[in-house]
Amino acid sequence: xxALLTIQDYRLDIPTFDGALKVLDGIDLALDQxxxxxxxxxxxxxxxxxARSILGxxxxxxxxxxxxxxxxxxxxxxLDEAGWRRIRGVKISMIFQDPMTYLNPLFTIGRQLSDVVxxxxxxxxxxxxxRAEQRKRCHALLDQVQIRDFERVVxxxxxxxxxxxxxxxxxxxxxxxxxxxxxxxxxxxALDVTIQAQILDLLRDLVDRLGLTVVMISHDVGAIAxxxxxxxxxxxxxxxxxxxxxxxxxxxxxxxxQGLLAALPDIEGGHQVLESIPGTIPNLIHPPSGCRFHxxxxxxxxxxxxxxxxxxxxxxxxxxxxxxxxx
Amino acid sequence: MSSIDMPAVAPEIPGFRERHASTIRxxxxxxxxxxxxxxxxxxxxxxxxxxxxxxFGPVLAPxxxxxxxxxxxxxxxxxxxxxxxxxxxxxxxxxxxxxxxGARTSLWIGLVITGIGAAVxxxxxxxxxxxxxxxxxVIMRITDLFLSVPGLALALSIxxxxxxxxxxxxxxxxxxxWPGYVRLVQAKTLSVKEELYVESARALGARTPxxxxxxxLPNCMTPxxxxxxxxxxxxxxxxxxxxxxxxxxxxxxxxxGAMISVARTYMPDWWWYSxxxxxxxxxxxxxxxxxxDGLRDILDPRSRGR
Amino acid sequence: MLSPVTTLSIDAARxxxxxxxxxxxxxxxxxxxxRAVDDISLQIPQxxxxxxxxxxxxxxxxxxxxxxxxxxxxxxxxxxxxxxxxxxxxxxxxLIRRHMQIxxxxxxxxxxxxxxxxxxxxxxxxxxxxxxxxxxxxxxxxLLDIVSLPKAFKxxxxxxxxxxxxxxxxxxxxxxxxPRLLVLDEPTSALDVSVQAQIITFLQELRDRLNLTYLxxxxxxxxxxxxxxxxxxxxxxKMVEEGVTDAIFANPSNSYTRQLIDSIPRLPQxxxxx
Numbered sequence: 070x071x072a073l074l075t076i077q078d079y080r081l082d083i084p085t086f087d088g089a090l091k092v093l094d095g096i097d098l099a100l101d102q103x104x105x106x107x108x109x110x111x112x113x114x115x116x117x118x119x120a121r122s123i124l125g126x127x128x129x130x131x132x133x134x135x136x137x138x139x140x141x142x143x144x145x146x147x148l149d150e151a152g153w154r155r156i157r158g159v160k161i162s163m164i165f166q167d168p169m170t171y172l173n174p175l176f177t178i179g180r181q182l183s184d185v186v187x188x189x190x191x192x193x194x195x196x197x198x199x200r201a202e203q204r205k206r207c208h209a210l211l212d213q214v215q216i217r218d219f220e221r222v223v224x225x226x227x228x229x230x231x232x233x234x235x236x237x238x239x240x241x242x243x244x245x246x247x248x249x250x251x252x253x254x255x256x257x258x259a260l261d262v263t264i265q266a267q268i269l270d271l272l273r274d275l276v277d278r279l280g281l282t283v284v285m286i287s288h289d290v291g292a293i294a295x296x297x298x299x300x301x302x303x304x305x306x307x308x309x310x311x312x313x314x315x316x317x318x319x320x321x322x323x324x325x326x327q328g329l330l331a332a333l334p335d336i337e338g339g340h341q342v343l344e345s346i347p348g349t350i351p352n353l354i355h356p357p358s359g360c361r362f363h364x365x366x367x368x369x370x371x372x373x374x375x376x377x378x379x380x381x382x383x384x385x386x387x388x389x390x391x392x393x394x395x396x
Numbered sequence: 397m398s399s400i401d402m403p404a405v406a407p408e409i410p411g412f413r414e415r416h417a418s419t420i421r422x423x424x425x426x427x428x429x430x431x432x433x434x435x436x437x438x439x440x441x442x443x444x445x446x447x448x449x450x451x452f453g454p455v456l457a458p459x460x461x462x463x464x465x466x467x468x469x470x471x472x473x474x475x476x477x478x479x480x481x482x483x484x485x486x487x488x489x490x491x492x493x494x495x496x497x498g499a500r501t502s503l504w505i506g507l508v509i510t511g512i513g514a515a516v517x518x519x520x521x522x523x524x525x526x527x528x529x530x531x532x533x534v535i536m537r538i539t540d541l542f543l544s545v546p547g548l549a550l551a552l553s554i555x556x557x558x559x560x561x562x563x564x565x566x567x568x569x570x571x572x573x574w575p576g577y578v579r580l581v582q583a584k585t586l587s588v589k590e591e592l593y594v595e596s597a598r599a600l601g602a603r604t605p606x607x608x609x610x611x612x613l614p615n616c617m618t619p620x621x622x623x624x625x626x627x628x629x630x631x632x633x634x635x636x637x638x639x640x641x642x643x644x645x646x647x648x649x650x651x652x653g654a655m656i657s658v659a660r661t662y663m664p665d666w667w668w669y670s671x672x673x674x675x676x677x678x679x680x681x682x683x684x685x686x687x688x689d690g691l692r693d694i695l696d697p698r699s700r701g702r
Numbered sequence: 703m704l705s706p707v708t709t710l711s712i713d714a715a716r717x718x719x720x721x722x723x724x725x726x727x728x729x730x731x732x733x734x735x736x737r738a739v740d741d742i743s744l745q746i747p748q749x750x751x752x753x754x755x756x757x758x759x760x761x762x763x764x765x766x767x768x769x770x771x772x773x774x775x776x777x778x779x780x781x782x783x784x785x786x787x788x789x790x791x792x793x794x795x796x797l798i799r800r801h802m803q804i805x806x807x808x809x810x811x812x813x814x815x816x817x818x819x820x821x822x823x824x825x826x827x828x829x830x831x832x833x834x835x836x837x838x839x840x841x842x843x844x845l846l847d848i849v850s851l852p853k854a855f856k857x858x859x860x861x862x863x864x865x866x867x868x869x870x871x872x873x874x875x876x877x878x879x880x881p882r883l884l885v886l887d888e889p890t891s892a893l894d895v896s897v898q899a900q901i902i903t904f905l906q907e908l909r910d911r912l913n914l915t916y917l918x919x920x921x922x923x924x925x926x927x928x929x930x931x932x933x934x935x936x937x938x939x940k941m942v943e944e945g946v947t948d949a950i951f952a953n954p955s956n957s958y959t960r961q962l963i964d965s966i967p968r969l970p971q972x973x974x975x976x
Contacts, residue, residue: 086425111894112865261757262921266965288894291967318970332899334928336951336966343928345899349864415857418818422859592811599770600875601799602829610825614816 071142072099073282074123074250079136081118083128088354092118092128094306094361095136097380102249105276105283107297107314109290111329113350115306116286120252123284124163125153141249158185159192162243166255168235172227178238179223182207182245189246210241213279215271233264237271244275251275253285257292269295290333294318299386302326305351305361308380312387322389324366360392368393429694436693439686446680450503453496462489463497465648473666483668485659487648491669494650495676501651502632502680505566509631510624512570517577518620522608524578525585535578542575548634555643562635562651565644569634573627580623584616591615618695622688629684636677652677717784718745719915720769720883725778727764738764740939742778748882751909751916753930753947755923755962761939762919763807766887769917770804771795782883800830803876807888809868813860819846819871820856826878845874848911850904866897870904877912885917890925902929923966927951935959 081093092115100106108116121127123138125145138145141160148156165171173181183203190197198206208219214237216222227235236256243251253272257265273296275281287293293300294314301311302323310323321327331344348365351357357364363373372392380390413420430436454460462468468488476483482491524535542550547569554568588594589612597607638644639653646654652673659670727739739761746752756762767773769780771787780787782802790798806812813822823842827833833841843853849870860868869889876884886905890898902925909916920926926933926947933950935943935958943956954960 086428111896262923262965263757263961266967269967289967290895291969294969295967315970329896330969332896333969334899334902334922334924336924336927336963336968341928343899343903345903346896349866349897410854410857414854418857418859418862592806592808593814595772596804596806596812596872596875597814597825597829599772599799599804600826600829600879601796602825603796606829610817610821611814615814617816 073102073104073141074098074100074284075137075139076119076123077137077139079119079122079138080134081115081122081127082132082134083130084132085354089132090353091356092131092306092353093122094356095377096306096308098301098308098311100250100282100284103280103282104299105285105297107293107300108284108286108303109288109293109300109329110303111288111350113305113353114303116303117254119303120163120254120284120286123252124157124161154192158243158248159189159246160248161250161252162246162248163252163254164236164239164243164256167259168232168239169227171239172235174227176226177223178225178227178230179204179207182210182223182238182242185242185245186210192246206245210245211238213244213275214238214241215274216241231264232260233267236260236264236268240268240271240275244279248281250282250284253283253296255287256285258287258289265292272296290318290330302329305356306353307361307390309362309391310387310389312384316384316387322383322387322394323362323391324368324393325362328365360390368396426694430690433690433693435686436690439683439688439690442679442683443687446499446683447503449496449499451500453500457490457493457496459490459493460497462493463650465489473662473669475666476668482672483666485655485669486662489648491655491672494655495652495672498650498652498655498673498676499680501562501645501649502635502677505562505569505635506628506631506684508566509569509573509635510627513573513627513631514577514620514624516570517574518581518613518616520574521578521581522585522612522616525582526589526604526608526612532582536582539575539578542572543579545572547572548637551634551638552641552643555638560643560646562639562645562649565635565638569631569638573631576627577620577623580619581616584619585612588612588615618692621695622692625688625691626685629681629688632684633677633681717781719748719750719783720744720746720917721781722769723779723781725765725768725780726776727761727768727773728776738939739768739775742934742936742941744934744941744944746883746915746917748915749909749913750932751918751930753918753920753926753933754936755920755926755933756936757921757962759938760936762921762936763887765936766804766885766917766919770802770885771799772804797830800826800879801881802883802885803879803881804885804887805869805872805876805889808892809865809872810860810892812872813868815860817860818856819858819860819863822860822871823856823874823878826875830879841878845878848877848908849874864897865893866900869893869897869901873901873905873908877908877914880912881914883915883917885919887919888921889918891920891922898925905929923951923963935962 076096076098079093079096082089083092096119108119110116118127123145125148133146140156143156186203186206187197207223211219211222216234216237222230222234230238256272257268260268269292272283276283283296285293285296297314299312300314300317301308302317302325303309304325310317310321310326317326318330321330328344328346332346334343335341346365351361351364359375360373360378363369366373378390378392380388381394382388383394449456457463466489471484471488472486474480474484480490480492482495485491520535524532550572551568554571555564558564558567594607594611597611635644636653639651640657642657644653645651655673656670659673662669723743725739725742726737728735728737730736742765744752754762754765768775775788778788782798785798787798820842823845824838827838827841842856846853846855851867851870863871890901893901906929908914918926918930930947932945933947934941935956937958943950943954943959950959951963954963
């Protein structure tokens with residue numbers, strides 16, 4: 070079976086005044102239909118650039134150096150604007166961190182949602198729905214994201230809704246085109262914990278009910294663990310470890326993943342010693358030689374400075390890019 | 397007892413380059429961004445040309461005596477030629493020489509008007525933005541009062557009251573110029589004072605003058621510099637307008653507006669007489685505007701850290 | 703070597719370092735009064751760490767600003783080491799500010815972009831003391847050392863630093879005058895987890911080293927549990943629960959507190975032997 074989304078050896082540079090930022094350095098990812106993949110990493114690791122590149126909305130000046138992205142047998146790198154229009158929102162949708170900035174403050178929710186519904190019909194070349202049909206479709210979409218007081222919400226303006234409601238509306242819009250893939254970029258980061266829990270529940274429910282394929286990007290390991298069956302850990306533009314979420318969280322093999330997990334304070338308490346990863350994230354204009362993590366790595370040896378580690382499968386679907394993964 | 401350990405050795409002071417590496421890099425970045433824009437460079441070029449003419453004018457002018465009112469009736473109203481590239485006027489004076497020397501008049505008019513406008517407007521704007529209540533109300537209402545009358549009309553009536561002349565013209569324009577700065581700086585101050593670093597300085601116990609001088613003013617400088625650059629052009633244009641209607645510089649003083657004023661009676665047959673001073677005004681104002689635009693682009697905080 | 707700070711011993715007869723009673727703040731928006739903080743009382747003993755947790759709109763950051771006297775309380779008293787802050791204004795308030803300092807949530811906007819790091823760290827001395835010249839240079843370098851940053855950072859501008867580094871600079875500014883109370887308003891919320899861990903362990907060390915007392919405001923319950931002795935839970939301006947941290951987390955008596963704790967996504971237990 071071929072994967073729904075395949076990313077192979079993808080490298081992306083962003084030219085700047087001081088030189089090119091090597092933001093993505095050989096990304097290899099594959100995603101099957103119906104799978105949920107979490108991409109976790111700290112700011113500047115390239116997770117958002119990667120996610121946006123899948124939709125062709127990556128950094129404006131970004132230059133693909135090598136590699137390819139294939140979605141549903143379509144080479145994404147060679148698409149023109151017309152080609153993208155057949156993909157964006159229709160086959161791949163995206164939801165974002167701050168729902169307020171993605172809703173137009175001047176129009177009601179109902180109006181904006183109907184616009185999306187009509188646009189998708191138009192893109193698919195189908196008959197445009199009547200007002201009544203639009204309203205019915207909006208109702209169904211909002212129902213899908215568990216908005217029960219439909220009448221109030223459709224006639225509201227974005228500022229009249231809470232952050233959680235706005236994120237639900239945005240998810241409804243993303244689902245309007247019945248996409249095969251949903252990319253969620255930090256969907257819960259801007260929300261309070263209780264609302265965050267509700268949105269995570271909703272996303273999990275959508276995955277179960279609609280069989281949605283999801284790529285979720287977050288810096289929050291907890292949020293990723295709540296949604297994603299598989300997880301990829303990124304550091305400085307490299308996927309350092311990927312595999313089943315449960316395996317990665319219980320038996321991390323890459324020193325970065327281990328450091329990241331040890332740095333998380335535990336809500337269950339216990340007299341845990343909070344460990345931090347020494348140093349700071351590297352400058353991506355002159356990234357460290359060999360393994361990009363080696364200057365901060367407790368297990369680094371000579372080979373780490375000299376050679377970039379190749380991602381190796383060290384168990385059932387557990388891939389690690391580290392020279393010392395099995396030490 | 398708590399104490400912050402102090403090193404026994406005196407701090408070493410590294411060399412100039414190391415100390416100012418950040419600043420040097422920032423200026424290199426500014427230069428790089430600026431040089432990448434054709435219109436900014438054109439503006440800079442025009443302004444530099446104007447400054448060179450203003451500073452070295454009397455040396456560069458081919459017939460310096462013509463700028464002082466020499467009368468050479470034998471060569472009245474000659475068209476552009478090799479000897480007189482811009483032609484001559486009704487007194488036989490070389491127009492090129494008068495245009496070159498006129499640059500200095502325009503420069504000091506622009507500098508004085510913009511300088512007084514900023515010197516009065518910026519402090520008032522900062523105070524009006526930072527303080528609320530009666531202080532802001534008084535400053536802003538007076539400003540509104542000035543802004544509600546068209547600037548040039550107000551300047552006209554002031555000059556009419558003081559009597560024509562270049563000095564009175566500068567005084568009048570300075571009086572109408574400052575309110576623009578109050579508005580600009582007040583709006584900017586209102587946003588800067590909400591910044592966390594201002595609150596942080598207050599939490600440290602900084603006094604208001606300290607906060608205004610060290611935090612508010614430096615962060616208001618970008619729009620001030622941009623406006624001042626554009627205002628140089630506008631002030632020169634306004635002074636030329638007053639000169640044109642006979643309220644500014646008086647002939648034979650080589651001032652561009654006054655030259656055009658005389659020249660308009662010689663239109664269109666002796667077109668060069670008004671065309672070249674007009675071109676000088678046009679290019680100068682254009683230059684300052686393009687420069688201001690270019691500065692706005694590079695000083696925009698979004699271009700920082702790139 | 704810095705100005706003498708009265709030695710504080712743990713003494714039962716001594717009042718707590720910070721004692722707040724009946725703190726209330728009304729904001730008016732569009733003619734309507736909105737009570738952001740409603741009758742909050744709290745005490746922190748010398749050397750203690752009190753956490754305030756709550757979601758956005760709970761009023762927890764307003765409490766921080768009220769305690770710092772950055773905004774005027776509508777009602778209530780604030781006692782810092784027995785001195786009534788709420789009665790102070792003008793110069794006497796300005797002078798007492800050196801004993802209490804605040805670190806804000808967002809280090810990216812808490813530093814003036816036009817000032818070098820040197821200017822930022824020197825500012826507390828310039829506004830509160832007469833220390834100048836070589837002595838000032840020494841102090842700035844000592845503070846950079848305390849927050850584990852290289853001395854060469856003096857000449858940099860904030861935009862050249864990472865978020866964690868900027869937050870260290872903010873902490874250096876805040877502790878420069880050796881305050882007794884440090885209010886930490888979500889100091890790690892804008893930072894990555896590995897940086898958060900650095901800052902939190904650093905704050906712990908710093909508390910022991912400089913004999914500080916913390917008021918720690920956060921929405922991150924795990925961090926509060928890790929760092930605080932006691933905790934206050936706030937919801938819509940009101941205090942809903944208060945007590946010893948471990949007790950509250952283990953057995954919350956208030957339904958809102960329970961909901962808050964249950965909302966945190968749990969991770970599968972780590973295999974600690976890698």
